[in-house]
Amino acid sequence: MNNFINNFYKNQALFYKVFLFIVTAVLIVYLLPKGGKFKYEITKGKPWQYENLYAPFNFAILKTDAEIIKEREQIIANNIPYYKFNESIVNQVKAEAPQQIKLIFADSILVGKQKVISNYVESTLNELYEYGVLQEERGTKYDKLVYIKKGNEAYEVNYGKIFPQDEILPYLTKTITQNNLNAFKPELLEIFYNIIKPNITYDESLTQKELDSKLNAISYTRGSIERGTIIVSKGEIVEGEKLDILNSLKKEYESQVWSDSSYNWILLGYSLLVCLALLMLLLFIRKNRRDIYDNNVKVSFIFFNILLMVFLTTVVVNFEAKYVYIVPLCILPLTLKAFFDSRLGLFAHVITVLILGFIVPNSYEYMFLQIIAGIVTILTVSELYKRANLFISVGQITFIYILVYFAFTVIQEGNILDLNSEMFLTFILGGLATLFVQPLIYIYEKIFGLVSDMSLLELSDTNSKLLKELSEKAPGTFHHSLNVANLAEAAANEIGANAMLARVGALYHDIGKMENPTYFSENQTSSVNSHDELSPRESAEIIIDHVIKGIEIAKKNNLPDRVIDFIRTHHGTTTVYFFFMKEKELNENVSPESFKYPGPIPFSKETAILMMCDSVEAASKSLKEPTTTKINDFVEKIIDKQMDEAQFLNANITFKEIQLIKKILKQKLKNIFHLRVEYPE
Structure with missing residues (x-):
């Protein structure tokens, strides 16, 4: 167990x-x-690449989307609308007509013309209400058929036979003239104006119900294929009817209910x-x-x-x-x-x-x-x-x-x-x-704790809280970090590594020196050396501790692991050589292990670049009267020493890339140490 x-x-x-x-x-x-999954690839307009295909089962030929859309459009265009015919309004209008005649016409006129006027009004109302009066025009063509529903019965009529309300006045004017009643035109028009009411209304619900019924009845298939029928032969062009049948077979095959x-x-x-x-x-x-x-x-x-x-x-x-x-x-x-x-x-x-x-x-x-x-x-x-x-x-x-x-x-x-x-x-x-x-x-960075180039761009801001603190507590280290960042970025660009990552790693690699800044030479502003009062072993411990303290500060400030990796590896497992040699002068049997950084060694191109740039930049301060030869030898010596100590074994970096990095560092150092030509006074 x-x-x-x-x-x-x-x-x-x-x-x-x-x-x-x-x-x-x-x-x-x-x-x-x-x-x-249908095992054949159907390509329109191409020859059938497979063997002759026979129908594996009975299936229907599906209509194409274009065919179904066209059929729907035809049904909608040919759909006959329904109109309701209100019989009670007609009866009411006809009942009011005699009263309006007596009310409008004087008794003296009615003595001789009552029958003529009454017959005209009655016959006109019968003609107007034979198919009904429509309140408003619907834009329907006059020759289109419509259904008029009376009670439970509906019959077809031509839409043009229904009187729209705005056509009644011209019709009345015409019929009054035809019946030689122009002498009574104002009175007759007033009678009709008072009594005529529209009795035809569009039945939208019934029309839509009928349309939906027809649309739902659309068949999505046209014909069928029997099992064993040959669908397409090898080499035959897949188009037209063949294409429709193949697509129908594919859909049927993929939609089957499997056992x-x-x-x-x-x-x-x-x-x-x-x-x-x-x-x-x-x-x-x-x-x-x-x-x-x-x-x-x-x-x-x-x-x-x-x-x-x-x-x-x-x-x-x-x-x-x-x-x-x-x-x-x-x-x-x-x-x-x-x-x-x-x-x-x-x-x-x-x-x-x-x-x-x-x-x-x-x-x-x-x-x-x-x-x-x-x-x-x-x-x-x-x-x-x-x-x-x-x-x-x-x-x-x-x-x-x-x-x-x-x-x-x-x-x-x-x-x-x-x-x-x-x-x-x-x-x-x-x-x-x-x-x-x-x-x-951004969301992924917060959820998974990863870091992208966008976050690296934010971290590269030298006005960030942590870098400002570094510039205040250890200005020499801050300046050193800026120089290393410039070198690392140039070297990374040269070999195609992540230049932004290398730059950010360089900016933060020495933040551990904020704890004891005066114990590092770049921050010493006077002739007093803090190490003079310490033994070589104690001095080495303080120097080595800046890696551990840097990791602690980085984690406290929530720096990403990709950046912390630069702090861990920028010295690898190298030896604090100066204090080791001082200790060796006092004790020849001293072991170098206690003067080595804990590591790990660099495990990426970017961390390897930082180790090279950091060592070269720091050591370059010791160069006196630099020349091209001195700088070349100096860079070669430092990086070759790191290679001899197997610091780049895990970095996945090639000899060619290391040579390119050396070349860049030499060029940059020559630019840094370049002396002006002295002109005569």
Whole structure:
């Protein structure tokens, strides 16, 4: 039992990675489609590359989206609207007519003309209300059929037979003239003005109900294919009816309800593929980025980002697949490049795109486009902390999306008339969403304790609280740190290392000297040397302690681990040689171990650069009457000594890069020590 517990503690990092791997794989498989995957790639306008394809089962031919939209538009255009006919209003109007005649006309007139006037009013009302009077025009064509509903019955009439209210006056004027009643025109018009009321109203609810019923009755299929029927022959061009049948077969195949046995096999297949993809990523990290592999937080961060992209894509595809490009997938390589490096960012991006190929429609087109966009992201984005660079890169990414989509459309359709302008808007929205990477990086820094170049830019500000304190307590050390920072930045740029990280590490590498500043020569302003009263061993302990105290101060001020690494390693396991030799004069048998820095030795190019620059800058103060030869020999001697002591074994730095760093340091020192030509007085 004890052995098991001991093994568990020894291998807990490995157990955690296994647990993380399994959880991520399970969640991704859960998000994947639950149906089968059609095994053929359908490419419009291209020859069928596979063997003759026969229908594996009976299935219906689905109508295309364009056909369904056209059919819906036709139904909407041909839909007959319903109007309600109010019989009670007609009866009321006809009942009021005799009273209005008696009220408007004088008795003397009615004696001879009452019958004529009454007959005219009655016949006119019958004509007006035969199909009804409409209060307001609906813009319907006059020759269009409409339904007029009387009670529980409805009958078709021509819309032009219904009287709109604004057409009644011209009609009355015309009929009065035709009946030779112009002498009574004002009175007759007044009668009709008083009694006529609209009795036809548009029945919106019934019309919409009828329209919905017709739309719901639309058939999404046209014909069917029997099992065993040949669908497409090898070499046959995939277009027209063949393309529609193949797409119908694909949708039917992927939407089938599988038996428990088949479903389990499909689940197993998905699990194997997802696990294989994640395993490749994990092996890549283990082989090429061992420092990341050994850090469980960083591995968790990478897996979390992949899972997030799969989740967002699944949500969008389930909502509406045509908006899949709104998901800013290029955030993944951007984020990983900001925290780690380009190769890891691109590798993780490719793995994620391969997984998403199971989710999205037109998987080949999607994967090609996203991989190209990811490569462009990695190649174009540099110095993410500069806001202009991000906007430029987002513009380039959006342009690549549009360009690749244009190319695929031209290949598939053979023209540019079928370009979907909505897709361009989708790409632009996806590009704008990519700008969210900056606040996202800030959130990740707080959650996962990582550091990006944007944070390094903030830390490089010499007006920060900690650097101001260093300049006040140890001004000589502060000036030394600035000089080392300039040297380290130049050297890092020369070999393609992270110049910002090297600069920030150099600025903070000696903050431990704030505790006892006068024990370091650069801060001594008088001839009094604090070490004169101490033994060589005590002096060495104070010198060595500035590394430990620097780490403590850095942690107290919440400096990132990437910066603290520079404090730990800037002296590696070298010896405090001056005090060791003084002690050796007193005791020849003294061991050098007690005069060595605790280490560790540098484990990155940037920390190795700092060790070289720190040693060269500090020792350069001892140069008297420097010349080009002296400076060259001086730099060679110091760095060669560090190499002889195996200080760069873990730094993944090459001899060629070390030679380039030497070259830069020599140039910089020559500039620092350059003497003016003396002119005669």
